[in-house]
Amino acid sequence: MGDPMRIRAQAQGDKAVVRVLMSHEMETGQRKDSAGKTVPAWFIQEVTASHNGTPVFSALWGTAVSKNPFVLFTIRGAKAGDKIVVTWVDNRGDKRSDEATVV
Amino acid sequence: MMICRIIALVVVACSVAGCASAPSPGELDRRAIAVMQSSFRDQGIAKVDRLHQDLGQQACSGASPPPADTVKRIEAEALASIRWPAGGRYLGDWREGEKLAQNGRGMTWTDASASPKDNGASCYNCHQIDKKEISFGTIGPSLWNYGKQHGVKDPTDPASAAIVQYTWGKLWNSKAYAACSNMPRFGHMGLLDENQLRHLMALLLDPASPVNQ
């Protein structure tokens, strides 16, 4: 289980803006360390989010996404008090889920 | 009486705040040097002997310039230190000069060697040179059209001798012309060798250099 995500979900009229900051090294597999050895690829492959249990967002990522990824998306029909759950899975099979309430 | 009370108050205030024992500027200068000596350690090629200041470094370590006679002395010593290029050949290849000007590496504790061949000249950090390069600094003046602006059509022509020599001198030891110049002393401090300096000369003075188009 990786380091916690920071999630902020703010209601704006008939929708909510969700901001997610993930903690992940996102190694491309192209970098070499100071000894000259290639640092193995280690990156988030799948991101999903749900609103009150209903899936609303899904993304498939590759190595182009950089370290500590930031995501912003809007959910129509979301209001204050609703529950947002964000999950990521990386290429090592490691996963992380965090939740937030829309304010 | 009132005056005695005021003086007493001031004395009390001073002793509480310790301003009676405030160190003199000279004492603060000494303490600052001691702080510099004790705060650093060797790392890689960067050794603490780098903190040993020569006359110019010492005199120019302040918000205001040194006195006029010190300025003259620094500039005279710097001028005398200039080593002119072998065979009177001042210019090299401007293409190599551009590469050197772009290269900001060298002499830090993360650099493996202090050899000139491993150093860049970092020129674009402070100067505009070729106008095609938009990522340039403004700590030093623009060098765009340097040779052209000085009317250099043929760098080997005696008419151009003065500017050619000034430019070499400035690169070798910038302090020869401005005691507290911000510019490093590329020749004098062994940062670049003669050939590298020739390439920079060509970048600035060769009529075929992009700088003079």
Added chain:
Amino acid sequence: MNKLIVAAAGALLWVGVAAQAQKSAADGIAEYRKMLEDGNPAELFEAKGEALWKQKRGPKNASLESCDLGKGPGVVKGAFVELPRYFADTDRVQDLESRLVSCMQMLQGFDGAAIANTPFGRGEQDNVTALATFVAAASRGLHFDLPQSHPAERQMYEIGKRVFYFRGGPYDFACASCHGEDGKRIRLQDLPNLSKNPGDGVGFASWPAYRVSNGQMWGMQLRLNDCYRQQRFPYPGFSSDATVALGVFMGVNAKGAESIAPAIKR
């Protein structure tokens, strides 16, 4: 005559295009920086620091919640904008990072000297950075007001000034070489004038910061360390007097400026 007019017009047009290319590069960079502000990874470090502040750790199994950062034990809000300052218990003028290490030693039983000797980004040094981010965040929007009431604080300012102007090394650089004048930049990086108040959210008021270019969280100690590396100086000790003195010099000069730490940088 016509040839001359055409040539002149051509030259003007070319200069205009070059100027425009310059402007749109600067505009592009400003746009990129604006985009970066939304979602600053510094928040991840802030959260980590807050957890470390409250967690019982070290040989003494104690939290840092009674650490005195200058405004009394446990007072975090407002502490950042009054550091560095003099502390009677250590009889030293200390900056944020050295004070955190002192608290880790006094309250939690950690070996302060060992932490100081740990390279940045490793072990407990990593935790010091997270803690510093947390403490700085608690003063976001407040204005710098470093105390100069103690003689040691006033002396450190004077020493910091001299350290700021100290020229040395193979390049003859001082802090002032880059940070001593208004309106200068190195390549395309604007340089704040730190010999005076550079304004809200600039210079001293913007570190700790998250550096996007290398994905690292940098406190002021690491910022100064890398400055000295690029000045071609030898290695400054962690929280050495020179670095603390510079903090006093910059912090006092920045009096009244608004802190935006922890910020985000390219």
